[in-house]
Amino acid sequence: VQRSFTRRGHLLMEFIQNAEDAQARRMSVSLGRSDLVIRNDGDSFKPADVDSLCNIGRSSKSAGKYIGYLGVGFKSTFLIANRVTIESGHYHFAFDSVAWPPGSPWQIMPVCIAPEREETSWTTIFRLSRFHAGLESVLRDSFFSFQGRTLLWLDHLTELTIQDEENQVLIQKVALGRNRWRLIMTRNGSSTLENWLIQTQECQVPDKVRSDQTTKDWDRDEVGTRRVAVAFRLDDQDRIIPEEKGTAYLTIYSYNSLRDEPVPIHFLLQGDFITAPNRESIHREAIWNKWLGEEIYSLLRDNCIPAFLGENRWRGRFHSILEMGDTGSHPVWDICIRKPLSEYLGSEPVYPAADGSLISRDQTIRIPRDMATLMGDDELAILFPDKKRVADDVTCEIPSSPASSLELILHRRAEYLLRSKAEQRELSWFARLYAGLLNYFPFNNYRKGQMNGATPFILTDTFGLAPISCVHTNTDSVAVPTEATDYFKIVHPGLLTGSQSENVRTVMSGLGIKPLTEQTITKTVAERRLPQLSDDWRTLNCSSKVAWIKFFKEHGFDPKTIGFISLPTKSKKWQSASSIVFSTQYHPSPDIERLRTDNLLGPADVPEGYLDPVFSKGGDNPDELRSWVSFLSSLGVGSALDQSRRSRLAQRVATNASLQYERARGNRPSELPESESHLRGYDIESKSSGTNLRI
Secondary structure, three states: OOOOOOOHHHHHHHHHHHHHHOOOOEEEEEEOOOEEEEEEOOOOOOHHHHHHHOOOOOOOOOOOOOOOOOOOHHHHHHHOEEEEEEEEOOEEEEEEHHHOOOOOOHHHOOEEOOOOOOOOOOOEEEEEEEEOOOOHHHHHHHHHOOOHHHHHHOOOOOEEEEEOOOOEEEEEEEEEEOOEEEEEEEEOOEEEEEEEEEEEEEEEOOHHHHOOHHHHHOOOOOOOEEEEEEEEEEOOOOOEEOOOOOEEEOOOOOOOOOOOEEOOOOOEEEOOOOEOOOOOOEOOOOHHHHHHHHHHHHHHHHHHHHHHHOOOOOOOOHHHHHOOOOOOOOHHHHHHHHHHHHHHHHHOOOEEEOOOOEEOHHHEEEOOHHHOOOOOHHHHHHHOOOOEEEOOOOOOOOOEOOOOHHHHHHOOOHHHHHHHHHHOOOHHHHHHHHHHHHHHOOOOHHHHHHHHOOOOOEEEOOOOEEOHHHEEEOOOOOOOOHHHHHHOEEEOHHHHOOOOHHHHHHHHHHOOOOEOOHHHHHHHHHHHHHHHHHHHHHHOOHHHHHHHHHHHHHOOOOHHHHOOOOEEEOOOOEEOHHHEEOOHHHOOOOOHHHHHHOOOOOHHHOOOEEEOHHHHOOOOOHHHHHHHHHHHHHHOOOOOOOHHHHHHHHHHHHHHHHHHHHHHOOOEEEEOOHHHHHHHOOOEEEEEOOEEEEO
16 A cells, blocks of 8 residues: 555545545545545445455455456555544444554454434545644645546546635536536635536457556456546637646546646546556556557547537647647657557548548648738649648648748749739739738848749730849830830739739839830840941941940940940040040040150050040030040050059159159259169169269
């Protein structure tokens, strides 16, 4: 007994088992300062019941019919008290340590007592007194922490009262019909309600389980059937909801575990599990326990899931509740329940579709609420031809269709949907699609890159689809020449006039789609001609070349696209831009041409040509001149004057200026060779009458 009941507080469960086996409806536990009185209204004691109390390991209860059948549960009272009285029916007797000589087995030697029956409806009363030292607080803590949900698993007991001088707890179980029960738990006048759906299954114990040695060690080999049960929490609208603290109840049958075992589930389960030697958790390797785990899975699969699917309030909510958390590698919770249940939910058609049919998980797809105006069943069939839209009330995690306009545009099958919508001329659908992109506005470079790389999604005026880089808006109805119609794709004008027009305009502008202008047409046509122009450039006359260069500048051509052009020089030659420097008319700094004219630079010091002033005719307009200088510089004019070349020119200018100065003074200057000037530390020797200067 001491090994079986290491915690004295477990005594309460033994009396609950006793009351249940006696088919009691009510039970009361009253803890006083010096005694404990337990009452129930079940069947009164019979001779066989009295006889079993007076023996060890012998019970009047059959293993298949009763939950407390091992014949040792009552003996746990002697771990608490030295006197236990029983009044039931015609029986009034006690087990009293002082009624017999010391050393006598008084725990199985009853003595008759005078009736102390109360005038009450209780049929059986147990009184425990002369407590062992220090147990009152242990009992009090244990009794008032009793899990009221234990009553869910009992067939008969529906009311339990636990009280002492200061506190009272009343637990009531009320039948609501159709396997539904309500628990009312009242503590000192304050009540809480819980509604539960309970499913049970009577299971025939297989011979191989009954013949296992562990089964025999725990006296289960004579058990023919066992019941397993699960309970699901219901809200006030009769919908199943997840239970935050899933629990495996192990304390209903015989003298089982000393505590219930937390399990990472969202419901409650109960079975006659065999405990480990420490009686703190279930035996992991017992064949009996694995069999019970398999039966619980069978109960969930064959009873619960069909029941859930048969109720509109439940059919979309049970999947997430049945999804068990991480159970490690526990051979019962994980191997026998979680894994097969997960496989079943993942492969069988147990998910309600929006059309009322049942589909498997890999067929499910959910449409986010924000996408309801863009994604319906028809659109879903194009993007996901092998899936169905799951019913809206399904609460578990389901793969989602694109959750935004951007995700839709980037979807791998977006081309088929967009093409279908364009063929059906669904202007309003495209308007909603573009308006949805405002969620990402203003578009950063990453988003622009995504959309530029997407399948063409801009609807054109011919109900075609074009990429962003090829389209323009044309609100001003600019005429496009016949020969240029293939070069331009126009955003459908209907998109810019409907209810979403402002949103669409904002998105188009944010994507860099510009209004069509005559200048754009002219530039685009010219860009298309560039390859041919490159081939013909050498054969063009000077005025044509100048005209083209002015055209390129006016229309902002990228210098990289017109790198084939040459520029005119003052010597009437056409040279590459990189071999030319700006002439004086362009006000360059430094002004190489003027320095050459002033003999401060020699022929060997400067590039071959000076740019013709034909592009500086607007020299009286500084802004225009600066604009030309910027454009011509981008083509490469003056690029030969890099930093090292400029430093060299500055040295030459200084040397030539010094030579001119010395000659003006009447001296005879001479420039040293470069190699010699490095050795001597000066560049010029200037001689005059009587003096030699080193400069």
